[in-house]
Amino acid sequence: MGKKPYKLFFILPFFLGIVLLSYVWFFKQVLHGSEIENRHSTLIKPSKENVNEKLLILVWTWPFKETFPLDTCESHYKISGCSLTADRSLLGEVDAVVFHHYDVMYSWDIPRGPRPHYQRWVWFNIEPPIVTVNLYIFDNLINMTMSYQENSDIFLPYGYMKPLKEPQSFKIPTKSKLVAWVVSAWYSGTRRASYYEELKKHIDIDVYGRYHKKLSRDGFERTLIQYKFYLAFENCEHRDYITEKLWSNAFITGLVPVVLGPPRENYERFIPPTSFIHVDDFSSPKELAQFLLDLDKDNAKYEQYFSWRSKFVTVRELGWDSFYCKACRELQQSKGYKAIASVEKWFLT
């Protein structure tokens, strides 16, 4: 019995030694571990500047064979992290390919075979259904759409209205003529052709264009600005298909547009209700003609069609490069799986 404390005298330091070593080992692990964790978190934590992922985009065809600069995303549009290329040999490594439908719809010039799992294909079209054929060639190939339809993944309107920071006064240009229309492709059999045929029986219309009165490029604005009204008649009535006929020829030049295209509600999604006259507001072309003739005599009422100009300015997005840069920005922002089984169905319904 008397020997036991003696034994303890030897065992206790041994025991304490083990405890001490365990402590050292434990803290070493904890310190080391947190160091790893720290290093790891700086690697994966997205820094603010890194939000725009670097993407390489292949321009499959020059749209309508028109070339454009490929290095303007950052300098012109402040969209960083985008490289555009037109070099098809990079097909196997690009992040996305943009197909301009019009250039491939007859040739079916699109790649066959498998693609990298991350590579997204973008369908690009700014033409109306009347001249857009063979949509089915893109069945089960497309991940994103880019068109004038507002529900596109990449929405490309022909123009838009930008609110002014401060109200501005607008001086209505002096007008000496009544109704103008510029038309190059006639598209007989369309609603606009027959509407015009009827309308001209009741009001004088000056028609410019390929088969009509001559209008030089530099005389364009000078000539049109003299008119009170512009027939912004679209060749096709399709949702959101509102073209430069409205944005440039009428709004930017300074005429009141008389529109024929999608329904009034569709226009009102993009422009103020009082900025235009819609053919559907009248029961017949004759009634529209009478309205325009009355408006011609009522200056105060005519001027009301310009009142929006104190609050908005019309902007046209120009340049192919701007479209492709915009596509890149959307590709950066929308990640994840997306597939469009039929662009035909998407586009036409």
Ligand SMILES: *[C@@H]1O[C@H](CO)[C@@H](O)[C@H](O)[C@H]1NC(C)=O
């Ligand atoms: C893109 O679409 C194709 C064809 O539908 C599909 O196989 C592929 O998984 C899609 N990729 C992504 C990243 O969504």
